[in-house]
Amino acid sequence: MKTLTYPFTQAMVRELHVGDMVNITGKLFTGRDSVHKYLHEGNPSPVNLRNQIIYHCGPVVLKDKKTGKYRVVAAGPTTSIREEPFQWQVIRDHGIVGVIGKGGMGPKTLKACQEYGCVYFHAIGGAAQVLAERIKSVDGVYLEQFGSPEAIWELTVEDFPVVVTMDAHGNSLHQQVLDTSQAKLKELIGQGH
Amino acid sequence: MAKKSRPKAAAKKIIKKKVASPKKKTSPAKASGDVFSSLLELLRRTSAELPDDIQKVILEALSREEKNTTAEYALKIIQDNIALAKKKSQPLCQDTGTVLFFISHPANFDQIKFADTARKAIVKATELGYLRQNSVNSVTGKSEPSNLGPGHPTFHFHQHKSANVEVRVMLKGGGCENVGIQYSLPYGPIEAGRDMAGVRKVILDGVVKAQGQGCGPGVLGICIGGDRSSGYLESKEQLLRKLDDTNPDKALHELETDIVASCNRLMIGPMGFGGKTTLLGCKICSQQRVPASFFVSISYMCWAYRRQGIVLGKNGAISKWLY
Known part of the structure; x- marks a missing residue:
């Protein structure tokens, strides 16, 4: 088990490799479909994302009616591949060093990870409670007009568990598993014919 | 739980006690x-709360995976998550x-x-x-x-x-709904014909296409036949079946068993990390079709079933x- 502690740097993420199990401690910014489209269209980010990690997540957030404080009730990853058309550009233009999501991403993102020094971390899809427990505070919210799940939530996390599935060296576990399973499929459907 | 013989008013009183919200209600429960x-x-x-039939197969999957792999790691977190969600009464x-x-x-x-x-x-x-x-x-x-x-x-x-x-x-x-797929046979890319061998081919193809996107290990609900809308609806309704039931149709039962065993040889694994458990179950029904149509509708359900x-x-x- 490796650890990655805030403040993050490009050098830190370049030391990570596919298959590494990592606990992240520090700051994360959620951002999913609307945020990526918004940044891709050239709009300025409401927060400086340089050397930050973006988390593909639409959390369930409740606001305490008395204190006005936010509390994250559930916060697992959402499917990342939808951001494939935009992610490379967000990595390039905003200098993010990590992306957390699920299901992996494609060749454009992999290339950007290699070129600009970024890593794709896979969180466990559906594990919204385990992951919400590792969120220690909600420090801000931006672009709330996109609706609660689509806003940028600034979070502080402790020992947030992820697996590196795409590294800054051009390796993708998703490509490896796809290749293996496609070869197996050929074997399997060759039978019974 | 109210007994059938209990007078209605008394039964209502008991029920009210059981489900009443913390706030005191002044009007009688309608x-x-x-x-x-x-x-x-x-x-x-x-x-x-995950239903017992699903929890059981997830435990089996955990025991099957190699130790100290990312597959085992994913299933352990899934286990912890199931317990935590129930304890905290949260999603x-x-x-x-x-x-x-x-x-x-x-x-x-x-x-x-x-x-x-x-x-x-x-x-x-x-x-x-x-x-x-x-x-x-x-x-x-x-x-x-x-x-x-x-x-x-x-x-x-x-x-x-x-x-x-x-x-x-x-x-x-949405993650698992997005990887659902409907094939129209014949399906050229893998030479799937209009017969049960063709049906099997497209189901396996659908699982390979889904990879880890649908939060596997998952469960398939499948309808063979029907039209485009009834096929998908029936495929979803298959997911209402208990995982440990037995399909009364022998041919479909055999196909269900084969699909689970075959998919678990694809090595897609939990979350698509690679591993022995790609599917936890498969439920299949069939509907009549018109001569010109032959749909296979697949609904994918994530482990968080x-x-x-x-x-x-x-x-x-x-x-x-x-x-």
Whole structure:
């Protein structure tokens, strides 16, 4: 088990490799479909994302009616591949060093990870409670007009568990598993014919 | 639980004690009020508690995976998550999905009244954080805070001969819904013909296409035949079956068993990390088709398999849990 502690740097993420199990401690910014489209269209980010990690997540957030404080009730990853058309550009233009999501991403993102020094971390899809427990505070919210799940939530996390599935060296576990399973499929459907 | 012989008033009193909210109610609980509480509890439990039949196969999967692999790691976190969600009474997954109601009811059942009550229960469940604000206007892109809107939730009413009202709820997240797929046979890319061998080919192809995107290990609900809409609906209804049941149709039973075994040789594994468990189960039905059409409709359900069901008693209270 490796650890990655805030403040993050490009050098830190370049030391990570596919298959590494990592606990992240520090700051994360959620951002999913609307945020990526918004940044891709050239709009300025409401927060400086340089050397930050973006988390593909639409959390369930409740606001305490008395204190006005936010509390994250559930916060697992959402499917990342939808951001494939935009992610490379967000990595390039905003200098993010990590992306957390699920299901992996494609060749454009992999290339950007290699070129600009970024890593794709896979969180466990559906594990919204385990992951919400590792969120220690909600420090801000931006672009709330996109609706609660689509806003940028600034979070502080402790020992947030992820697996590196795409590294800054051009390796993708998703490509490896796809290749293996496609070869197996050929074997399997060759039978019974 | 109210006994059938108990006088109505007394039964109501007991039920009220069991389900009343912390706030003291001054007006007596109406019949619809009880249905509201029952549906709210059904939504809470569906969101927070994985049914026993699913938990069992996840445990089996955990014991099957190699130690110290990312596959085992993923399943351990999944295990912890199941326990934690139940303990905290909070959503297993933050994507609380499309809310699907399947209602089996006797004749003379008021569907409109039921749907109104169910919508109110969804609004409340969303306020309480059992459900996420998950209803987006497809034209304007605006998220609807009440979690309602055209097509959300969906209701599927079926009349049956029993006097019971059975309500099943499925919360189907977008990740797994997105990897659902409908094939029209023949399907050229893998030479899948219009026969059961072709059906098998496209099902395996669908699982390879899904990879880890649908939060595997998952369960397939499949309909062979039907039209484009009935095929998908039937495939979803297959997911209401208990995982340990046996398909009465021998050919379909054999196909179900084969699909699970074959998919687990694909080495896609939990979350698509690679590993021995790609599928936890497969449920298949068939419908008649017209000569020109041959659809195979596949619904994928993630490991966070949120479906629960209740039998509503005459007073609207929960008289039995179905899973």
